[in-house]
Amino acid sequence: MPTKILMPALSPTMTEGNLAKWLVKEGDTVESGDVIAEIETDKATMEVEAVDEGKIAKILVSEGTEGVAVNEMIAILLDEGEDESALEGFEASNDSAAPAPKDNSDKGSSDNKAAKTDTPAPAAPVSNTGERIFASPLARRIAQQDGVDISNIKGSGPKGRIVKADILAAKSGGQTVSAQQQSSAASSAPQSSGPDAKQLADSYGMEYEELPNNNMRKIVAKRLLESKQTVPHFYLTVEMQLDNLLKTRSEINKKADGAFKVSVNDFFIKASANALKTYPAANVSWTDAAILQYKHADISVAVATPNGLITPIIKKAETKGLRDISEEMKDLATRAREGKLKPEEFQGGTFSVSNLGMFGVQEFDAIINPPQSCILAIGAGAQKPYVDNGEIKIGTFVKCTLSVDHRSVDGAVGAEYLQHLKRFIEDPLEMLL
Numbered sequence: 001m002p003t004k005i006l007m008p009a010l011s012p013t014m015t016e017g018n019l020a021k022w023l024v025k026e027g028d029t030v031e032s033g034d035v036i037a038e039i040e041t042d043k044a045t046m047e048v049e050a051v052d053e054g055k056i057a058k059i060l061v062s063e064g065t066e067g068v069a070v071n072e073m074i075a076i077l078l079d080e081g082e083d084e085s086a087l088e089g090f091e092a093s094n095d096s097a098a099p100a101p102k103d104n105s106d107k108g109s110s111d112n113k114a115a116k117t118d119t120p121a122p123a124a125p126v127s128n129t130g131e132r133i134f135a136s137p138l139a140r141r142i143a144q145q146d147g148v149d150i151s152n153i154k155g156s157g158p159k160g161r162i163v164k165a166d167i168l169a170a171k172s173g174g175q176t177v178s179a180q181q182q183s184s185a186a187s188s189a190p191q192s193s194g195p196d197a198k199q200l201a202d203s204y205g206m207e208y209e210e211l212p213n214n215n216m217r218k219i220v221a222k223r224l225l226e227s228k229q230t231v232p233h234f235y236l237t238v239e240m241q242l243d244n245l246l247k248t249r250s251e252i253n254k255k256a257d258g259a260f261k262v263s264v265n266d267f268f269i270k271a272s273a274n275a276l277k278t279y280p281a282a283n284v285s286w287t288d289a290a291i292l293q294y295k296h297a298d299i300s301v302a303v304a305t306p307n308g309l310i311t312p313i314i315k316k317a318e319t320k321g322l323r324d325i326s327e328e329m330k331d332l333a334t335r336a337r338e339g340k341l342k343p344e345e346f347q348g349g350t351f352s353v354s355n356l357g358m359f360g361v362q363e364f365d366a367i368i369n370p371p372q373s374c375i376l377a378i379g380a381g382a383q384k385p386y387v388d389n390g391e392i393k394i395g396t397f398v399k400c401t402l403s404v405d406h407r408s409v410d411g412a413v414g415a416e417y418l419q420h421l422k423r424f425i426e427d428p429l430e431m432l433l
Contacts, residue, residue, distance in 0.1 A: 002082065003052055005075040007061075007068045010039060010046050011343045017041050018066045018215060019074060028056045030077070037063075037074070040215055044310070044346070045339040054079045066215075069163070135162035142167045216308040224367050232406040235365050238418045240425045242381045242396040248428045252322065265301075265355050266326045267431075268378055271424035272353055273297035273317035274431045275417060282417035283350050285371040286408035300349030300369060301329060303336045310336050311369060313349045322432070357381060363399040373405040374414070376421075 007017065018040040030036060030050040037048040054077040061074040068074065078084075135143070135150055139162045143150045146167070153170050155162035201208055213221075245267055253261050276283040276297040285292045297318045300311035312332035314325055335341050351373075354366045357380035366377040381398045400421070404414040424431040 002057060003054065003077040003079065004073045005036075005050075005077055007070050007072045007074050008039065008048055009070045010041050011347055014041055014070060016067050016069050019061050019063055019068050020045055022059060022063045024056050026056050026059055030054065030056065040339075041343075044216075044336075044341045044343075046343070050077070052077060052079070054082075057084065069161075133162065134160065139164050139167050146171055214307050216310070220308050223370070227367050227370050231368050231370060233365075233368060234404050234406050234411065234414075235401050236404065236411070236414045236418055237363065237399055237401040238422055239397050239399050240422050241386075242398055242425070245425055245428045246381075246396060256323075260323050260326055262322050262326045264357070264381070265353075265378070266322055266329060267425070267428060268353055268355065268376070269299050269301060269314055269317055269325050269329065270320075270322055271421055271428070271431055272351060272376055273299055273314075273320075274424050275420035276351060277318040279417050279420045281413050282374055282409055284373050284408045285350070286373060286405055287371075291408050294350040296350070298348060298350045300346075300352040300372070301332075302352065302354035302366075303333050305337045305339070307339065310341070310346055311349060311352060312336050312341055312346050352376070353378065357398065363401060365401055366403050368403050368405055370405075373408045374417070375403045377401040377403065 007019070010017065019037060020040040021038040022036070023038065024030060024034075024036045031053045032050055034050045035047045036050050036056075039046050039048055057076045057078040059075045061068055061072070133151060134155065140150070142148070142164060148167055148170050150162055150167070150170075153162055153166050154160070156166055198210075200206075242264070245264065249262055249264065249267065256262075274297075280293055283294045283297060285294075296316045299314045299317045301314065302309060302311050312329075312335075314320070314328055314332075317325060320328070332341065332345060336346070349369070349372060352366070352369045352375035354375060355378040356364060357378055360380050362382065363379045364377050366375045368375050377400065379399045379401075381396045383394055383396050385392050386395050386397075387393075400418070402414055402418055404411075409417075
C-alpha cells in the first residue's frame with residue numbers, strides 16, 4: 001500500500017512550515033534515511049528524511065510553498081514492487097496543494113469531484129460561487145461527523161484554509177477570524193505593531209525598498225513583543241575588571257599553539273554557568289503553579305544570522321571546560337548562520353548570554369527569552385584609570401547588564417548572582433578548578 005509522506009512537526013510548538021526545497025523528484029527511488037526535502041521553520045532550515053524505502057510516486061506540495069500545516073500530506077511513496085495502479089482508491093491529493101481535475105475547469109459546473117479516499121470522507125465541497133472550498137482533512141472529517149456545513153465557514157488557516165478550530169467555533173455558534181483579517185487587525189493595533197510604516201512612507205512620498213520578512217524574523221518579532229508585554233523586566237548593571245581574564249586567555253591560547261582558540265565570550269559562557277551552579281536561585285523559570293529551578297546550566301548564546309537572531313545552546317555548560325565550550329560554540333554558530341541547526345540545539349535553555357562588545361557597544365539592555373528568567377548583556381571592554389590602594393592604575397573594564405523576570409527572580413537574587421559572576425570573571429582561575 002502506498003505510504004503517505006506528511007509535513008513533519010520539527011518542534012513541539014510547530015504548527016506549520018515552509019516547504020523550501022525538494023531534493024528528489026517524482027520517479028526517484030529512495031531508501032530509509034535519505035534526505036528528501038528541506039523544511040523552513042521559524043528558526044532554521046531542517047532536512048526531512050524518508051522513513052521507508054520505495055519510489056516517489058507523486059509530489060503534492062511544490063517547493064517554495066509557505067504555511068504548510070503539520071501532518072498535511074506532501075508526497076506519496078510507493079513500496080517496492082508497487083506501480084501507479086496502487087494509487088487507485090488512495091487519496092492522492094491535498095485540497096490546498098493539488099490542482100482541480102481537468103474536467104472541472106468550469107467553476108460553475110456541478111460535476112466537481114474530489115480525489116478518492118481509502119476511508120469514507122465527503123467530497124471537497126463547492127461554495128455558492130462554484131469555487132472549491134479548501135479545508136484540512138481533519139476539519140472535513142469533524143464537519144462530516146458533526147453535520148457542520150463548511151460552505152459558509154470562513155477559514156482562519158493559511159490562505160483561508162478551514163481548520164479544526166473553525167469547525168469547533170461553528171459548532172458552538174462562535175465566529176472565527178480569517179488569517180487575513182487577523183493580519184489586518186494586528187497591523188492596525190498600536191499596542192502590537194505600532195504605526196503602519198508603509199502607509200506613512202507612502203503618504204510622505206518617502207522612497208524605500210521592501211525586504212520581505214521571513215518566517216524566522218516574524219516569529220522572533222512576535223516573541224520579543226510578547227516578552228516585553230508580559231514579562232516584568234528589571235535591569236541590574238555591574239562593572240567587572242577583565243585584566244586577569246585577558247591574561248589567562250592569552251596564556252591558554254599561547255599554550256594551545258593553534259589547536260584551538262578561546263574567546264572572551266567563551267569565558268563569559270563558562271562563568272555564567274558556574275555562577276548558576278553555585279547560586280541556582282537565578283537558574284529558574286516562572287509558572288503560575290511553581291517556580292522551576294533547573295539542575296543544569298544550559299546557556300543560550302545569541303547569534304546573529306542573515307535571517308535573524310537565533311540562540312544555540314551550550315548544554316550543561318557548568319560541566320564543560322573552556323576548550324569544549326569554545327569548539328562547540330564555533331560549530332553551533334557556523335551551522336546557525338547556515339540554517340542547519342537541529343531543533344534540540346536551539347530550543348530550550350535556562351539562561352541567555354548576548355555579547356555586543358565586539359561591535360563597540362559599551363552597555364545595553366537585552367530582552368528576556370521566555371520561559372527563561374535572565375539574560376546577560378555584555379558590553380565592550382575598555383581601558384580606564386582606577387584607584388587601587390590609593391594608587392592610580394590603568395585597567396580594562398566591562399559593563400554587564402542582567403535583565404531579570406521579577407516574578408521569579410527578586411532584585412536581591414539578581415544582584416547576588418552578579419556577584420558570583422563577577423568573582424569568576426575577575427578571578428578566572430577559580431572557574432577552572
